Amino acid sequence: MMSQKSLQELYAPESICFGCGVKNEKGLRIRSFPTENGEVVAEWTAQPHHQAFPGMLNGGIIGALLDCHSNWTAAYYLMKKAGKEKPDCTVTASYSVKLLRPTPSDSTIHLKARVVEAEDDRATVEAELIANEKVCATCRGVFVIVKPGHPAYHRW
Numbered sequence: 001m002m003s004q005k006s007l008q009e010l011y012a013p014e015s016i017c018f019g020c021g022v023k024n025e026k027g028l029r030i031r032s033f034p035t036e037n038g039e040v041v042a043e044w045t046a047q048p049h050h051q052a053f054p055g056m057l058n059g060g061i062i063g064a065l066l067d068c069h070s071n072w073t074a075a076y077y078l079m080k081k082a083g084k085e086k087p088d089c090t091v092t093a094s095y096s097v098k099l100l101r102p103t104p105s106d107s108t109i110h111l112k113a114r115v116v117e118a119e120d121d122r123a124t125v126e127a128e129l130i131a132n133e134k135v136c137a138t139c140r141g142v143f144v145i146v147k148p149g150h151p152a153y154h155r156w
Helices: 007-011 059-082
Strands: 041-045 051-053 091-100 108-118 122-131 134-145
Touching: 007 059, 041 059, 059 091, 059 108, 059 122, 059 134
Parallel strands: none
Antiparallel strands: 041 108, 091 134, 108 122, 122 134
């Protein structure tokens, strides 16, 4: 999976987003991949500066991981649903994160997300952040396609 191009590399190779921007050298650089079962998955490894305290991942970093990964899940789903060749730019309208347990910063982070509701211009996504085979955080968010005039229009 890691040798193939991620959604971000395919559709937004010039993005500077902190969470998922390919061109942001100081960002998290999330790489999201669609699966055959309709989920979008990613693996990510923390650096020492992502810690809240020794050995544990910062909650804001957890939120950013879940937000960006869920946004790409929505964009990809809406693209496929509309039969388009590339996704419309989507942004976060709302999201809520539940921190279920401390997330270790020294193990691979696994992200899984799926669309649970959709309209033509928006999708609701549920996601999980998993470390050491335990769900450490969950997220539910609404992601919308932006229209001309929005600052994010054509950012991809």
